[in-house]
Amino acid sequence: MLGLQGRYADAEPLFRQVLAARRRALGEDHPDTLATGHRLGWLIGRQGRYSEAIEIVNQVLGGRRQVLGDDHPDTLAARETMAWLTGLRGKLGEASELSRGVLEDRRRVLGEDHPDTLTTRATLAWLTGLQGRYGEAEQMCRHVLATRRRVLGDDHPDTLTSRDSLAWLAGRQGRRAEAVELYRQVLADRGRY
Numbered sequence: 001m002l003g004l005q006g007r008y009a010d011a012e013p014l015f016r017q018v019l020a021a022r023r024r025a026l027g028e029d030h031p032d033t034l035a036t037g038h039r040l041g042w043l044i045g046r047q048g049r050y051s052e053a054i055e056i057v058n059q060v061l062g063g064r065r066q067v068l069g070d071d072h073p074d075t076l077a078a079r080e081t082m083a084w085l086t087g088l089r090g091k092l093g094e095a096s097e098l099s100r101g102v103l104e105d106r107r108r109v110l111g112e113d114h115p116d117t118l119t120t121r122a123t124l125a126w127l128t129g130l131q132g133r134y135g136e137a138e139q140m141c142r143h144v145l146a147t148r149r150r151v152l153g154d155d156h157p158d159t160l161t162s163r164d165s166l167a168w169l170a171g172r173q174g175r176r177a178e179a180v181e182l183y184r185q186v187l188a189d190r191g192r193y
Contacts, residue, residue, distance in 0.1 A: 008046045015040040029063045031074065037063075038078055045081070050089045057081050071109050073116065076102055080120055087127050096131070099124045113151050115158065118144050122162060129169055138169045160186055 019040055022033040037060040045053035061078040068075050079102045087095035103124060106117040121144045129137035145162035152159050167182035 008043050012040070012043055012047070015043055029067050031064075031067065034060050034063045034067070035074070038074075038081065041085075042081055045085045045088065048088075050085050054082065054085050054089070057085060071105065073110065076106055076109065076116065079105075080116075080123065083120075083127075084123055087123070087130065092127055092131050096124065096127045099127055113147055115148075115152065118148055118151070118158065122158075122165065125165065129165075129172065134169055134173045138166065138173070141165050141169060155189065160190055163189075 015036060019033065019036045022030065022036050026033050037056055041053045041056035041060060044056065057078055061075065061082060064072065064075040064078050079098065083095050083098035083102060086098060089095075099120060103117065103120040106114065106120050110117050121140060125137045125140035125144060128140060141162060145159065145166060148156065148159040148162050163182060163186045167179045167186060170176075170182060171179035
């Protein structure tokens with residue numbers, strides 16, 4: 001819960017303890033051990049320690065490929081996290097390539113409208129925007145938003161995140177008044193929860 005509250009530094013030692021306990025009790029490659037490792041890598045990434053996070057998630061990815069296979073949703077989630085972390089490290093081209101691969105596999109395995117597939121589309125839109133291709137990123141983001149509204153509803157946190165992304169893209173393209181209004185709407189809707 002601490003990690004979800006943004007208290008990453010407080011949550012990290014707890015995740016490390018759970019990971020150590022699961023390694024002892026279940027083994028290095030047990031799906032639960034790998035899940036805890038994945039969460040720890042994500043948590044460390046949220047703290048800006050990207051190299052360390054990538055190392056942890058890469059180990060998780062190897063374990064998941066071996067134990068669960070390449071097409072398992074947990075393996076695909078680890079690949080998604082690798083794309084996200086690679087983008088945060090500033091390797092945008094490499095991150096985009098990773099994200100495109102995850103998108104192709106998630107579409108094939110989970111379907112076009114699955115929430116995880118939409119998350120990968122949103123990641124790819126974010127990476128495209130970071131590369132300065134704002135118009136292309138906005139098109140991608142609008143597609144994700146429309147699909148999330150249809151699949152998840154207007155009030156789902158992922159739908160709100162897509163609206164927030166559109167505000168960011170409007171601001172990056174100089175449409176400041178539109179961006180401010182979009183941000184206001186998102187904040188008001190998030191405040192209801």
